[in-house]
Amino acid sequence: MARKALWKRSDKFAFGAWTVMNAGGDPFGEATRPQLSGPDAVRGLGERDVYGFEFHDNDLVPIGTPPRRRDAILREVRKIMGSTGIKATAGTTNLFSHRVFKDGAFTSHDPKVRAYAVQKAMAGIDLAAELGAGVYIFWGGREGAEVDVAKDPVEALKRFREAMNFLCAYVLDQGYKMVFSIEPKPNEPRSDMYLATAGHALAFIATLDHPDMAGVNPELAHVKMAGLNVVHEVAQPLEAGKLVDIHLNAQKPLRFDQDMSFGADNPKEALLVVKLLSDYGYAGTKAFDCHPYRTEADPWDFVERNMTAYKLLEAKVDRVNSDARLVAMLEELTGADDAGLGDVLLSYSRKNAAKLRGMKFDPAKLAERRLLYERIDQRLTEILLGAE
Numbered sequence: 577m578a579r580k581a582l583w584k585r586s587d588k589f590a591f592g593a594w595t596v597m598n599a600g601g602d603p604f605g606e607a608t609r610p611q612l613s614g615p616d617a618v619r620g621l622g623e624r625d626v627y628g629f630e631f632h633d634n635d636l637v638p639i640g641t642p643p644r645r646r647d648a649i650l651r652e653v654r655k656i657m658g659s660t661g662i663k664a665t666a667g668t669t670n671l672f673s674h675r676v677f678k679d680g681a682f683t684s685h686d687p688k689v690r691a692y693a694v695q696k697a698m699a700g701i702d703l704a705a706e707l708g709a710g711v712y713i714f715w716g717g718r719e720g721a722e723v724d725v726a727k728d729p730v731e732a733l734k735r736f737r738e739a740m741n742f743l744c745a746y747v748l749d750q751g752y753k754m755v756f757s758i759e760p761k762p763n764e765p766r767s768d769m770y771l772a773t774a775g776h777a778l779a780f781i782a783t784l785d786h787p788d789m790a791g792v793n794p795e796l797a798h799v800k801m802a803g804l805n806v807v808h809e810v811a812q813p814l815e816a817g818k819l820v821d822i823h824l825n826a827q828k829p830l831r832f833d834q835d836m837s838f839g840a841d842n843p844k845e846a847l848l849v850v851k852l853l854s855d856y857g858y859a860g861t862k863a864f865d866c867h868p869y870r871t872e873a874d875p876w877d878f879v880e881r882n883m884t885a886y887k888l889l890e891a892k893v894d895r896v897n898s899d900a901r902l903v904a905m906l907e908e909l910t911g912a913d914d915a916g917l918g919d920v921l922l923s924y925s926r927k928n929a930a931k932l933r934g935m936k937f938d939p940a941k942l943a944e945r946r947l948l949y950e951r952i953d954q955r956l957t958e959i960l961l962g963a964e
């Protein structure tokens with residue numbers, strides 16, 4: 577791109593190493609561009625002033641790599657981190673590619689597969705700690721079922737919890753400064769997956785031995801695959817103080833996992849996600865988890881467009897928040913008169929209940945208040961389209 581870069585490292589953008597290592601293969605076709613190595617992926621991102629990279633254990637260290645080779649790869653990655661300034665921001669375990677996980681990892685029927693999965697996650701956590709990553713992601717790619725009669729979902733969730741509890745205790749015992757993050761997804765590659773949305777993940781986290789050690793990294797495309805609202809998907813963990821990372825991308829609703837670039841499908845929705853993160857001062861990394869179109873020869877236009885889209889949307893958020901017409905309409909909408917209510921709705925007490933019981937309301941009159949949703953939505957559209 578000829579345009580001057582709009583982003584800086586201080587924006588805290590991150591990419592999954594796997595996003596640029598994606599060589600364009602899909603279930604119907606072979607790779608369409610050269611396969612980058614893990615270190616080359618990290619280098620390319622670092623050279624483009626990306627703040628951080630996320631990685632699966634096997635993005636850097638393929639399964640079966642001898643220990644000496646592992647250490648050599650790690651030295652190379654550390655050297656690239658030193659020379660480009662890029663940080664390792666999140667690690668994760670690949671518990672889905674190898675056929676051993678064809679029926680799940682933490683939720684497999686086979687205790688040996690479950691034990692292998694936990695062992696692999698321990699090694700991945702060690703790797704992440706060695707590179708200084710403060711977040712460790714759990715995306716249960718194979719934790720699900722096609723045949724529910726053959727896999728008790730209650731038992732599966734118990735097994736999932738056992739694994740998470742074991743690994744939380746491992747992190748504490750090692751003294752690593754690391755939080756866990758669950759990445760929900762409703763389906764694909766399994767027909768149905770456990771922990772389908774941020775709400776599912778939050779409820780599950782509350783049942784862990786160390787709920788304070790775990791949060792959520794919602795992915796916009798994942799919830800969109802279920803036809804749900806991406807802004808709400810991000811808002812719930814944010815409100816719960818559990819948004820530890822976010823995976824930004826785009827997706828047409830109710831389709832296969834398209835993993836398109838941020839803003840590529842629905843710019844208004846993307847704008848509202850940026851507004852949410854910005855209005856509430858989200859301070860974590862903003863990671864892109866998507867991949868270049870299969871028609872691309874290399875991943876670098878893709879990397880630049882994602883960060884550019886975020887920064888342009890961020891500038892629009894400033895416009896939205898300072899637009900006098902929009903601000904006035906929103907104030908009218910949200911500033912209903914509460915005279916006479918006092919603190920009656922703030923907290924329950926017998927006194928407040930008695931007071932509320934005695935209040936007189938005129939629902940017909942209340943219903944007359946104008947709600948300028950058409951005008952507000954249109955004003956947002958105008959700002960997005962660059963109208964005066």
Ligand SMILES: [Mn+2]
Pocket residue numbers: 759795823865
């Ligand atoms: Mn993701």
